Amino acid sequence: MNARDTVLARLRAALAGAPPTVPVPPGEHRRQGDLPPGHPELVDLLEHRLTDYRAEVHRVAEAAVADTIAGILTAAGAAAVVVPPGLPTEWRPGPVEVVVDDDLPADRLAGLDGVVTAAAVAVAETGTIVLDAAADQGRRVISLLPDLHVCVVRPDQVVATVPEAVARLTPGRPLTWISGPSATSDIELNRVEGVHGPRRLHVVLTDG
Amino acid sequence: MRRTFLGMPATAPRGVGHLRGDESFPAAARKALGDAQLRRNLRHATTTIRAKSGAVIGEVPDWQELRAAGRAIKSDTMARLPELLEQLEAAVTGAGGTVHWATDAVQANRIVTDLVRAAGADRVMKVKSMATQEIGLNEALEAAGIEPVETDLAELIVQLGRDKPSHILVPAIHRNRAEIREIFLREMPDVDAALTDEPAALAAAARRHLRRTFLSTKVAVSGANFAVAETGALAVVESEGNGRMCLTLPETLITVMGVEKVIPTWDDLGVFLQLLPRASTGERMNPYTSMWTGVTPGDGPQQVHLVLLDNGRSAVLADAVGRQALHCIRCSACLNVCPVYERTGGHAYGSVYPGPIGAVLSPQLTGVADNASLPYASSLCGACYDACPVMINIPELLVHLRSQAPHPRSEAIAMAAAAYTMDHPRLYAVAQRAAGLGRVAGPALPPPLNGWTASRDLPAAPPQTFRQWWSENRSES
Structure with a gap:
């Protein structure tokens, strides 16, 4: 028997005599929040x-996005930034x-000062933005190596809950869920922002 | 000689990995209890996480419904484990990944070592992973001339300090900032001699130390928090970005995962991504979660491997009561609420899985005889059950395993003698009078029963038995 057959045979033997499986009841937890995506309160x-x-x-207003990004980068002293091809x-x-x-x-990416991307979806309750490597977000690595990440989020991308975000995302795409800048609490449980990922995260929320 | 049938559930083999301690829990705990610094660090850490976790759990209106959903999904998963693993294998393979199966630690270590060699690498970078610690992968790689580099800050502290992890979530919880600074000054060749013990400065030193490693290492090894059978997606939940580095930058990615980590559907992620961070780090969401499905052309590693590990899990699955220990999502909430863990720390448990969940998981993975003291490393207070985000009934499991643990011959003889005595009223009366006289013997029992009184006083027998009292006060009027 090869390892695959052995492991599967062991697991089947372990379950022999177990009661027949019953489907998981759907459960009473929330599948969505009280407010619809994009609601101003969200x-x-x-x-x-x-x-x-x-x-x-x-x-900011949609029309002011470029100026806002320029202001963030200038204030941070960033001279060169990478953007995905579809931004x-x-x-x-x-x-x-x-x-x-x-x-x-x-x-080359590690030598750049910042990165500007869009997002796929944002979760209000947890303060999370999710990137799915679409053309306006780019390869995973570009939002990882530069020290400053500027991410633009439109209101229709903002959902209340985690299950709503999961339902919107396409399985199979590489996904990065981001909640604040890189952080650690490994030293006496003090939260320190900025370890290996971008140490600063700016989110530009547009009005439409 | 014990015969092992290949297709029957089997425990994790001896002589490899880190599921068995060198000494029993009471012996190891006694040493830990003497370390005042360790106890201070532990109490600070567990108190802090409890408060943070409680606050963010309080924000979730449907927390109890989420826990129930987590339990239901996991118990359904265990009931269908073989077919879900086959489904996962097909999905990962279909997406360009390669799936390997390992019956135990020895096989898993060999598979990973061979893959690293085939990639032509002599160094791998690692994302914190309980499964690879369990199988002793680092030692196996080193024996093969391959250098494993731990990239999680706490794991780096442990590795540089030639130490052992003491907590699932924060493995260096037993070290304070001054100790960490000393380790960095001693072990990081390029470190600034003026390094202070500010946590931010220490984190920045780790960033500089590892940046070159991230950019130049061709192979990474990770674990997985979840694997979705329906789609083939694997997920790693982390904070620092070292996980993203390891999952994105190398040419080859090898993920080692216990078979129980599979979940049936994509939607199930919506339950566990709420439960895990709030129960674990006490955050609404951890800073980074990465998900990948096989190979994405042009984005991330182009050689993607998944090693599915048994190493005793089939034996756990075979126990209808014990099976629920496989539901664990490694959040470590049970450690942080445990009065025993808070005093002894993780090392006393001997296994990489410490605390209440370790006390029920390790003995099942190894067979109870090899970790016989662990089911007793608890006061059965039940705080772990309340804290568990997937509602594992740890106290029930502890009692269940105690009944399987080997009991000393002296105990069986004493119990048989007691049963005989209680069956014979006259003998019983004599024995009771003798126990009364025992009051002069003091609070300890003589050998071989002194083990019982090593950590507790023998209660003093009352001056008069109930039967004596009855005969003096109520007997035949």
Whole structure:
């Protein structure tokens, strides 16, 4: 018997005599929140939760996104940033060097000061943004190596609960769930922002 | 000689991995209890996490319904484990990944070592993983001339300090900042000599130390928190970004996962991604969760392997009561509420799985005889059951396993003698009078019964038995 057959045979033997399986009852937990996606109160809650975990939040009109991003990058002293190929061109910050990711090597990405991406969905209750590697978010690595991540979220992407986000996401895509900047509590349980991932996270919440 | 039939449930083999301690729990605990620094660190840590976790659990209106859903999904998973694993295998393979099966630690270590060699690497970077600690993967890799680099900050502290993890979630919980600074100054070749013991400075030192490793290492080894049978997605939940580095940057990714980590459907993630962070770190959501399904062309590792590990889990599954220990999602909430863990720390349990869940999981994985003292490492207070986000009835399991633990011959002889005595009223009266005289003997029993009184006083027998009182006060009027 090969290892696969052995493991499966052992597990089947372990279950021999067990009562026949019954389907899991659906359960009474919430599948969605009280407010529909994009509700202004949800966007407020998302802002509060993000801020609580040390992300910086900017509420701006859609037309002001590029200026807002430029302001964030300039204030942070960022000279060159990477963007995914599908980032809306009108979001590209003017005064900063913009490098469009084209399979850039990791060393090159690690030398850039920041990254600007869109998001796939955001969870208000937990203060989470999820990236799914679509064209406006790019490869996973580009939002990992630069030290500053600017992420633009539209109101229709904001859902109340985790189950709603799971239902919206496409299984099979590489997903990164982000809740605040990189952090650790490994030293005496003091939360320290910034270990290996981006040490600063800015979320730009647009009005539509 | 004991015969092992290949297809029958089997416990984890001896001589490999970290499921068995060198000494019994009482002996190890006695040493830990003498370490005042350890006890201070532990009490601070467990108290802090309890408060954080309680606060964010209080925000969730349907927490009890979520716990019930978590339990229902896990018990359904265990009942259908073989077919779910086959479904997972097909989904991962269909997405370009390669699935391997390992009956035990020895096989799993060999599979990983061979894969690393085939990739032409002499170094691997590791995401914190209980399964690879359980099988002793680091030792196996080192024996094969491959350097394993732990990238989780706490695991790095443990590895650099040539130490053992003492907590599932925060393995360096037994070290304070001054000790960590000393370890870094001693072990990091490029460290700034002016390093302070501020947690932020220590974290920054780890960032600099590991950055080059992340960018230049071609193979990573991870565990998995969840594997979705329906879609083939694997998930790793973390905080620092070291997980993202290991899951994204290398050419080859090898994930070692206990078979019980599979969950049936994509939607089930919506339950567990709420339960785990709030019960574990006391956060609404941990900073980073990564999910990947086989290979994504042009994004992340292009060689993706999944090693499905038995190593005693089939033996746990075979016990209809004990099976629920496999529901564990490794949140460590039961450690943080346990009065025994808070005083002894994790090392006393001997196994990589400490605390209440370790006391019921380790003896089942190894066979109770090899971890016979662990089911007694508890006061049965029940706090672990209340804290468990998937409602594992740990007290019930402890009692169940105590009944299976080997009992000393002296105990059986004493019990038989007691039964005979109680069956014979005259003998019983004599014995009771003798016990009364025993009051002069003091609070300890003589050998071989002194084990019982080593950690508790023998209650003083009353000056008069009930039967004596009855005959003096109520007997035949």
